Amino acid sequence: MPALAKIQVKPEIKEKGYEIRIGRNIYSQFAQELLEIKRGSQALLVSNDVIYALYGTKIESELKKQGFQVMVYLVPDGEEYKSWQEAEKILTTMLEAGFNRDGLVLALGGGVIGDLAGFVAAIYQRGIDLVQLPTSLLAQVDSSVGGKVAVNHPLGKNMIGAFYHPLGVWTDLDTLKTLPxxxxxxxxxxxxxxxxxxxxxxxxxxxxxxxxxxxxxxxxxxxxxxxxxxxxxxxxxxxxxxxxxxxxxxxxxxxxxxxxxxxxxxxxxxxxxxxxxxxxxxxxxxxxxxxxxxxxxxxxxxxxxxxxxxxxxxxxxxxxxxxxxxxxxxxxxxxxxxxxxxxxxxxxxxxxxxxxxxxxxxxxxx
Ligand SMILES: NC(=O)c1ccc[n+]([C@@H]2O[C@H](COP(=O)([O-])OP(=O)(O)OC[C@H]3O[C@@H](n4cnc5c(N)ncnc54)[C@H](O)[C@@H]3O)[C@@H](O)[C@H]2O)c1
Ligand SMILES: [Zn+2]
Structure with a gap:
């Protein structure tokens, strides 16, 4: 297996396919690679406290180095925050900051962050670019692939959602070292x-x-x-x-x-x-x-x-x-x-x- 493994995904509902990159120390090159497929410069990094402290600051500085204007939104840790209320708060933050249609949402975390941030990207101004940076094993093998994004409703899990594929998935294996x-x-x-x-x-x-x-x-x-x-x-x-x-x-x-x-x-x-x-x-x-x-x-x-x-x-x-x-x-x-x-x-x-x-x-x- 090469140090950096790549998989091309070609979903029907997205004209261009996207790539899943799986390797070590991926976050040091990712912002540069992102620049090759992304024009706009606004980026919203969605994560939680724990994961942001471990990996977010590095990602933020890599993005800034490549000229992105980075905003950070931290969601409290837990499945209960994969909610419509939390999605609305993120949307409000984006609107207040004048986030553009060519902006980009980056989901850094496990499946909860991936689903929530993915859902926000799917509905903000009818859909803006999304990048998945999965950090839990479950997110790396499952939730970051396949294009399902959602929030929970009191009457059912994942009941409000969409099919929405990302621009790319960057999976850094080293994040697994800190996974409980x-x-x-x-x-x-x-x-x-x-x-x-x-x-x-x-x-x-x-x-x-x-x-x-x-x-x-x-x-x-x-x-x-x-x-x-x-x-x-x-x-x-x-x-x-x-x-x-x-x-x-x-x-x-x-x-x-x-x-x-x-x-x-x-x-x-x-x-x-x-x-x-x-x-x-x-x-x-x-x-x-x-x-x-x-x-x-x-x-x-x-x-x-x-x-x-x-x-x-x-x-x-x-x-x-x-x-x-x-x-x-x-x-x-x-x-x-x-x-x-x-x-x-x-x-x-x-x-x-x-x-x-x-x-x-x-x-x-x-
Ligand atoms: N969209 C899909 O196709 C799909 C598929 C499967 C599951 N899901 C959804 O995924 C969610 C579950 O995802 P999950 O199991 O990743 O849960 P999670 O996102 O809650 O993460 C689990 C815990 O691990 C922590 N964590 C994650 N990465 C870490 C790291 N590298 N170091 C230290 N701590 C880390 C998180 O902060 C959290 O406390 C559910 O909401 C489920 O519905 C979606
Ligand atoms: Zn499952």
Whole structure:
């Protein structure tokens, strides 16, 4: 893998594609590279206190060196600030500062900042340029790729949003050194997902390199991030608006989301809930005769070795079911699940009777 890995993304809804750059010490060149694709000079850097203190000042000075006029907006840390109110505050700041249509929004942070700043860029004067500078593993492999931006609404997560692609994504691997352990593990939940849904070789490699992963060996992690972005870009290019194929990215998410919702988003990090959800989807698939027990066992083993949870602790089967059935995606009270066939291959199965899931959950829930 070259020191700087690049992926070209060519979404249909953006005439020009964009590049994801993944490497070390990326922030020292990025402002210069940005200048080659960007004309305007106003830049709004959106981040939070923690991340700004670690990386923001360097980015700000690099941008200034290249002639950008930089404004900084810091959002308090936390999912609850991925809100319409916070978006409005940012928009007001931009209007008050006379921010132009050829200005640029830079999202420096995890998925919360990426989604919020991305949403602001999508709606400010009907859309201005956006650059993603993802700093959490989850943001680097998932939320910064694919063009979905959103804020939460009291009635639902990510309910107000848009499809909006960035001008480019700059992923600096060194930011992962300061990522808290739990956030690191949560991101790995999504990494395992890419192997499970699309690429058995990637899954094998994860199984064989648990130690390198646990120690955050950045050379190996660069490969993992690169491959995950490649997979997501390929899936999204084929199905930008989630009409079909893109649904497979939701493997582990049906039960995962229900679990997050039931515990008011306070107990599990998203990737942890997805890890649990993938194992239970595999159990359902085994029960339905769609895959072998080996598939479930390999999934369970790799997630466990990484350090992710795989059990549903003390949650009632009825509660999980009810939460899933209330979800927006349920039609006629029948369930749709992404279920594994093999490692590296899943299928969207519609029309699953809730009773089938209930039986599985009731028989096994602790
Ligand atoms: N748009 C999409 O396609 C998409 C996909 C998946 C998830 N998401 C969204 O992403 C969000 C979750 O993202 P997340 O898991 O990155 O959470 P997050 O943005 O809350 O970041 C997690 C925590 O890690 C901290 N952090 C991030 N990078 C750091 C670093 N390098 N060093 C030290 N601390 C760091 C953050 O300040 C925060 O406290 C959710 O809102 C979810 O809905 C969006
Ligand atoms: Zn996810």
């Amino acid at each position: 352990e739990r956030e690191w593990l949560a991101g790995l939940g999504e990494v395992v997902k890419y192997g499970a849904i699309w690429d058995d070789n990637l899954f094998d490699l994860i199984e064989k390199n648990i130690e390198r992963i646990r120690h955050r060996d950045l050379e190996f992690i660069q490969f993992l991030i690169f491959r995950c972005c490649e997979i997501k870009a390929e899936i999204v290019e084929r199905d930008e608006r989630e009409q079909g194929l893109r649904m497979i990215l939701n493997f582990g998410h049906t039960i995962g989301h229900a679990l997050e919702k039931l515990t008011c988003y306070k107990v599990y990090r998203h990737g942890e809930a997805v890890a649990i959800g993938m194992v239970w989807a595999a159990k359902l698939a085994v029960n339905m005769g769609l895959c072998s027990t080996e598939v479930r066992e390999r999934l369970e083993k790799v997630l466990k070795e990484i350090g992710l949870p795989i059990n549903l602790p003390g949650v009632k089967a009825d509660e999980i079911l009810e939460t899933i059935v209330l979800d927006k995606k349920v039609r006629d009270k029948k369930l749709t699940f992404v279920l594994p066939r093999l490692i590296g291959q899943v299928e969207v199965i519609k029309g699953i009777e809730p009773e089938m899931l209930k039986e599985l959950l009731s028989n096994t829930v602790l």
